[in-house]
Amino acid sequence: MSSTTEQKVMRAQQYDARDNKLHLNEVPVPEPREHEILVKIGCASLCHSDVMLFEPNDQGLILGKNPVTIGHEGTGRVVSTGSGAVASKFKKGDPVGFICAVDCCFECYACKNVHNAWCKTGETKMQGFSADGYFAEYAVVDAREAMVLPENLDPKSSAPLFCAGVTAYHGIADCQLPSGSWVAVIGCGGLGHMGIQYAKAMGHKVIGIDITDAAIEEAKSCGADYTFNSMIDKDYQKKIVELTGGGVHAAVNFTASKKSYDACPAIVKAGEGTIMVVGIPQQPLEFNALDIALGRYLVKGSSNGTCYNMKEAIEFSAKHNIKPHMTAFKLEEVPKMVELMNSHKAQGRMGVIFE
Structure with missing residues (x-):
């Protein structure tokens, strides 16, 4: 096809690092390389x-080109x-x-089993950070x-599924719990409101924990059985x-x-519980070595999305009609979206819907 x-x-x-602003x-308009497709963006979310x-962080975010088009959650239609x-x-x-890793091999052990970030080539870039992302009218993606969207998913509203959705799905599924288990979802906003929906669809009993009344209401609307404002x-x-009879x-x-992570061990069932690390604080996390050595709880992480685990999450979302709660904005309003997120005033997800 013509490119x-x-x-x-x-x-x-x-984003421009010289003044730390958008x-x-x-x-x-970019042109696709041999292995890429050019997409007219229908929806991009924050x-x-x-x-x-x-903000300053020591958790591994790397800025490549500058300035760089931000955004790594997107859906749209193929142009060429x-x-x-x-392709x-x-x-x-x-x-x-689509998801955002580019310039990796997709074939090494890390790409297939861990995450493209650890590709053996060492060349991986993440769109929205070290390569141009999706808050633009067009984008090229590997x-x-x-993947082609299932029939009941709209490219004008499904962008959050391709980070928040995949991440939240695997954050719950990778706990590997039998149906009927107690799950605490900590943080009921952009990711957590989807995590609650996935956990309920998997048959779990869900407790939503947050620090704002708006997020607590979001948790209730997504089906949380119990909620707590910590x-x-x-x-x-x-x-x-x-x-829960001893903990979740x-x-x-x-x-x-970090404070919310520090509070996790107190609510996890001794010897049977898992603390699943999904959100990334600025500061390193701290866990008691004796707790871990004696098996009081297990600390796990969950891949936030590769081409090998993406399809499972998206098809589950379509089958169970799990959709992000998204507030729509215009492209020029992305700085306002950032402000709302920083002030904890956003509910669900925020996204730009393109004409």
Whole structure:
């Protein structure tokens, strides 16, 4: 398929490290390489890790080019493809979703079993950080990282599934719990509100924990069986232990709060519980070595998305009609979205819907 589009320039929200701000710039429409597809973006949504660009952190976010188009959650329709066999599997007009790793091999042990970030080539870039992302009218994506959307998923609203959805799904599923288990979802916002939906669809009993009334209401609307505002209810840990008969089987933490991680061991069932690390605080986490050595709880992580585990999460979402609660904005309003996220005033996910 031809790798050209009539439009030669486009608008893009780009982060500039020189002033630590976003700028709505006019940039060339990219052309797909042999293994890539060019997508007209239908929806791009904001993730907390996008906001980490603006703040000091020691958790491994690497800025490559500068300025860089931000955003790593996107869906849209194929405009054109590169000439390679993997790209040619897509056709013009296909509704697609995709994830953000590029320039990795996709074939080494790390790519297939851990995460593309640890590809043996050492060349991996993440769109939205070290390569241009999706808060733009068009984007090129690696065809190996893309899939055609199931029929009941709309490319104008499904972008959050391709980070928040895949991450939240595996944050719950990778706990490997039998149906009927107690799951605490810590942080009921952009990721957590989806985690609650996945946990309920898997048959678990769900406790939502957050620090804002808006997030607590979001948790209830997503089906949480019980909710606690940990800022207001100082006895919430004791109540959870009593409610669950000794503690939850998994505490899945979707927040960027170290304090919330510090509070996890007190609500996990001794000898049977897992603390699932999903959210990434600025500071390193601390766990008691004796607790871990004696098996009081297990600390695990969950891959936030590769082409090998993406499809399972998206198909589960479509089958169970799990959809993100998303507030729509315009491209020029992305700085406002960042402000709302930083002030904890956002509910669910925030996204740009393109015409």
